[in-house]
Amino acid sequence: xxxxxxxxxxxxxxxxxxxxxxxxxxxxxxxxxxxxxxxxxxxxxxxxxxxxxxxxxxxxxxxxxxxxxxxxxxxxxxxxxxxxxxxxxxxxxxxxxxxxxxxxxx
Amino acid sequence: xxxxxxxxxxxxxxxxxxxxxxxxxxxxxxxxxxxxxxxxxxxxxxxxxxxxxxxxxxxxxxxxxxxxxxxxxxxxxxxxxxxxxxxxxxxxxxxxxxxxxxxxxxxxxxxxxxxxxxxxxxxxxxxxxxxxxxxxxxxxxxxxxxxxxxxxxxxxxxxxxxxxxxxxxxxxxxxxxxxxxxxxxxxxxxxxxxxxxxxxxxxxxxxxxxxxxxxxxxxxxxxxxxxxxxxxxxxxxxxxxxxxxxxxxxxxxxxxxxxxxxxxxxxxxxxxxxxxxxxxxxxxxxxxxxxxxxxxxxxxxxxxxxxxxxxxxxxxxxxxxxxxxx
Numbered sequence: 339x340x341x342x343x344x345x346x347x348x349x350x351x352x353x354x355x356x357x358x359x360x361x362x363x364x365x366x367x368x369x370x371x372x373x374x375x376x377x378x379x380x381x382x383x384x385x386x387x388x389x390x391x392x393x394x395x396x397x398x399x400x401x402x403x404x405x406x407x408x409x410x411x412x413x414x415x416x417x418x419x420x421x422x423x424x425x426x427x428x429x430x431x432x433x434x435x436x437x438x439x440x441x442x443x444x
Numbered sequence: 445x446x447x448x449x450x451x452x453x454x455x456x457x458x459x460x461x462x463x464x465x466x467x468x469x470x471x472x473x474x475x476x477x478x479x480x481x482x483x484x485x486x487x488x489x490x491x492x493x494x495x496x497x498x499x500x501x502x503x504x505x506x507x508x509x510x511x512x513x514x515x516x517x518x519x520x521x522x523x524x525x526x527x528x529x530x531x532x533x534x535x536x537x538x539x540x541x542x543x544x545x546x547x548x549x550x551x552x553x554x555x556x557x558x559x560x561x562x563x564x565x566x567x568x569x570x571x572x573x574x575x576x577x578x579x580x581x582x583x584x585x586x587x588x589x590x591x592x593x594x595x596x597x598x599x600x601x602x603x604x605x606x607x608x609x610x611x612x613x614x615x616x617x618x619x620x621x622x623x624x625x626x627x628x629x630x631x632x633x634x635x636x637x638x639x640x641x642x643x644x645x646x647x648x649x650x651x652x653x654x655x656x657x658x659x660x661x662x663x664x665x666x667x668x669x670x671x672x673x674x675x676x677x678x679x680x681x682x683x684x685x686x687x688x689x690x691x692x693x694x695x696x697x698x699x700x701x702x703x704x705x706x707x708x709x710x711x712x713x714x715x716x717x718x719x720x721x722x723x724x725x726x727x728x729x730x731x732x733x734x735x736x737x738x739x740x741x742x743x744x745x746x747x748x749x750x751x752x753x754x755x756x757x758x759x760x761x762x763x764x765x766x767x768x769x770x
Binding site for chain 1: 491492493494495499500516517520536537538559560588589590591593595597598599601602603672673694
C-alpha cells in the first residue's frame, strides 16, 4: 500500500535515505483517481529496501502542497535525500514512473 | 470505481478480440456496451482517464435524463460501470500503431500495437477524442502545473481568493469559468474573437457576476512570472494593437481541441486538422475500422453526439463481423 503522508511524517519519510515518490492528489480530481491504482501497483512492485511509494492529499495537507508549489494535480514528485529530483504532472503511465525511479536508485 | 479489472496489455498479448475500441470516453464506452451486449468479445484501450475529456467537466446540463445536471465524473463513472457490467475488458495502455494482419490465413484481422505488446481484433472502433490545444505562447510550457492549467475541476482549489485569467470564451471557457468562480476572487476572460462563442444560457449565467471582466478581440502574448509561479499575462488588442499587462496568479486555457489521432498517420484518412474521415456508418476508409466521437469530422463535439456515433459504430462493426469469413 502507498504510504499516506501528512505534516507529522512527511519530512521523516523524504529524509529516510530511500527514493520517495509522492503522488499529490485529491478526491475531487478525476485524473488523480486514475493514478491511485497505478501508485498502489507500484507500491507492491518496488524494492522496499530502496524505494517508498507515498501519496499526499492536497486538501488535507495544504501546507505541504504549498511548500512544493503544487498548483496542479495529479503531480508526482521524486525525492532523494529530502530534495526534489524530478516532477511529473498529469496522468503518467506506470512504466514511465518506474523508469524515472530507477534512474535515481544508485 | 473498480480498477481491479484493469489489465496490462502484456498479460493479454495472446488474446484475440472481436472488437478493440481505442479510447475510453463516452463514445468508446457506449460502443462497448453495444458490442458486449451483442456477444462480441470487446476490449477498450485507454492510456489516460476513463471518461475522457467529459470526466473532468464539472457540470453537464445538456445530457438528457439528468434535469438537475450531472458531474462529468459521475456520468462517465456510470458509463464505465455499465460497460464493465456487460463484460468489456479495459486495458490501461497506449496504442501506438494499428495495421492489417497480412499474414493471417483468415479474413483480415487487425493488429494493435501498444507500448507493451500487441493484440488482434476483427474490427476496430477508434474513439480517441481530443485534447486541449496549446496556445504556444511564451511561458505556457514553463508554468504548466505552476499557474498554467487546462483542468478547472482539478486545479480550481489552488486559486482560492486569487485573480485568474481564462483564455477562450467558447462553451468550455465559460463553463469552466463558472466553476472557477466558486474559488477565485476575479476572472479576466481573454477572447481572440470580437464576441464570445459560448451558448446564450452560459453567457447569461456568467454575466450575472460582477467579478468577471471580458477582454474581447484580444490575443494572449505571454504568460510571465517569477520563475516559480505566474504573476501576470500580456495581451494585445487586435484592433488597436495596444498591449496590456494584467496581474493574475493563474491562467486556465480553453482555446479549442485537437484530435488524438497522430498514431493513425498512414493508416486511416484524416482531414487537414487531423479529424478522422468517416461515412454515415462511422466507417473509415479502411475496411473494418470505424471511428466515432470527438475525433471524427462530425463538427458537433458533444457527449450526446459522441454516445450516438459510438452506438452507430458498434452496430456497424457488428454487421461487419457477421459478414466476415472465418
